[in-house]
Amino acid sequence: MTNKILKYSSAFLLLATIAFSGCKKLDDINHDPTKPTTADPQYLLAGAQKNAMDVLYSGLQNGYIGMHYAQYWSGNSRTDDSRYKLDEGNNSTLWNNLYRISLNNLNNIVRQNGNKLDDPKIAAQTAIARITACWIYQVLADAYGNIPYSSTFQLDAGNITPAYDDAQTVYARLIDTLQAQIKILDVTKGTLATGDVIYLGSTDKWSKLAHSLLLRIAIRMADANDAKAREIIEANYQQAFTSNDDNALFTYLNAAPNKFPYNDSERELSDFFVSATLVDYMKSVADPRLAIYARPSKDDQVINGMPYGWASADKTRPAPGKFSYPGKQIYSAVMPGILMDYAEVEFILAEAAARGMNVGDAATHYTNGIKASISFWKKLADDRSIDDPAINSYIAKVPYNASDWRNVIGTQKWLALYPQGLQGWFERTRLNFKKPGGTALFIAPISGSMDPSTPLVPYRLTYLISEQTINKASYENAAKAIGGDVKGTKLWFNKF
Template structure:
């Protein structure tokens, strides 16, 4: 049966799934994801994962939007993005591709498998698809606020004007889904490898850990708005979440087109972005060994120099580009993995949970130290940087000691560093925690040349809805705008209010 869904899923885009076999590595095959293929669930799963990662790490979405909003990077010749003028084409691609390709493919997997879940492999595949969808929906909810959810894929209805759901209600539904899928994936009887998964090669237990970890991410993000619910989720699931760097959820790109990391310099130099002065100055002050991984020395001065954030290229006083550092070689590598979630993030979540008085199997200082250690070891393994050692990590932690009286700033700054180059997650945490440097001195600055959006003088709290929604889904759009308090970048999300 042909399934009709609204505009987020044009039928032919179902065929854009990447033609991956059940091979254990992405490098085992090398197909063009834009070529049509049979809508087999394993290909749909691989295609959904790759499309989501490609968008979240594209220079257009991660680079021009979220890496700016997290204040990790600042623009080179194109500087309006650093000043919060949103490129509507990039915004539309984020929204449309996530719905039209990734979420559509994942929904299709569940529908194709719905009568076959007595097969453990198929049951695991459907559970993996649902967990992946929860991850994507949360990214969208954290980027926009209220969004289409319940009516996204009303099969057979031909619905092209879906209602927007309350983002807090979406969170609740996603948590329910994750708990249900975790129960399936944790079941020892469901140990069969599912096909099509690039992140964990179809291993149910690994996906179960990710489901528990994603629940922690969601719970800590809502902790300021609903602490009792956050406590309930975190205390119930932390013990089954990531326990080491071996559990990291990474999409493995390879140095062969079209499966390279989406923003890489293997075929051309990338000159679009500088690393921000905010990041470089703070890391230099701590003699942070990750800085040579995150950034390169400037061409002219051969030292690490960040571009002051939001400095317009038209300003005659701005120094020439050769004075500033561009992102590091690993960050622009063709084999840079797409990061979905890491053990380091889990430990910082548990540090904050402990700081808020939750029972999470250790005190805040211990989890905080674990988070820093895990971040350093992640980059050490990825780059084979042998200068990073247990002794050097311990020395670093001694320079940024945990302080319960200042937990938000202490944890916030180190979590922000550990989330690089996950622009969206870094931005979400920046706006949620509103942290400064330990001790209270400001870390972030307003754009040097001023904001181009009066609603967001310091940082956007969300992305505005697509312009097309104002005409194509007008009634639902207007209701959503009224519910969230206005379609501006300065409108705070429910958990920030």
């Protein structure tokens, strides 16, 4: 069934993309050529999930943006991206594919199912669509700041220039929406909704994910609104993920067009090296995940990271064979798309406890997070060299320290979020952590930043160039509201 849904959704997404790219005038948008009024909601849901995962794990969006900004990877021959010159094509694809395909699909599910919610399966499917949309909207808000939300998809009313909502308001709406869907899933408990590729329609699993997404939203706003973050976390943590069995994963298949979007099953991928930032720190603490995250260099057959942002034009830069590509599992055709996992939940709770929230012991949650991450990768890569003594030995090298919690938790959470580039970047800028003890972990690009507003790391992506003309008034209002449309503008939750 999963294979059938994935193949159908891929064909549908291709047709939807071609239809939209064929628009020649703004007036054409009023006809909404991507609106699949006759498409079955189950295929819309599968298509929305696959499209979102495809773009979030693409080499163009995840590789050149997320993995660079999180400083997990550095570029090989194309290095301007790691020096913060944003590729506008990659940027527009991230925005457009999430809005015009995934969110559009999900909105159409809600519309088509609107009068049929007495049916538990349809009610559950609609709730899953809304939860999926919340995940995507948070990604957009955390990448750009203020975004179109409340007036999006009002084409029937002739609105082709939606206003941008304040990101804090978007967060509040997402919290309300997730809480409402949890109540619906409680009523439809045990129902299997069609079209869902992540949990195969399990309402119990989606309820846990909704609670866990509330934790992600709350912890990200903790420095900006501690009281609200505390309220949400304390009310939801006991219903969130409790093991790796709860992980929200999108299963890819070893057959085109349903392979992991950036894989080397048919050709060598040479665009990226793992960064020295990642490799050197993992080596310093003998992290057992290193051999999974990276592979030996071609020349020396050792894992060697490239210093971040080193321009290929620099004649002093060593030959590419000296540096390590990302690990084989990371480039596997069946690498799952990670929406959220148990390790992240435990690191959220460790931070919440460190902040004084009533969620249990910070050190215990911290240890659980490390164990969950290593166990996940051990199983995924079938690495039998990682046993319990090795895990315990590693944890002893990176002990929890309450007086240094931001650096201790931040570093381990960053390691656990690999290869979720955007999430790793969001946490890097939010926590502004260093190595445990306070020594700098991240560096400025070796060859210098190409963006004057961003000497060390971007805090956001700039809005699309097309928005400046097609949606000019809304764009200008949004740019002014956030403090300027540059990558160096801190978002509302960036307080450090």
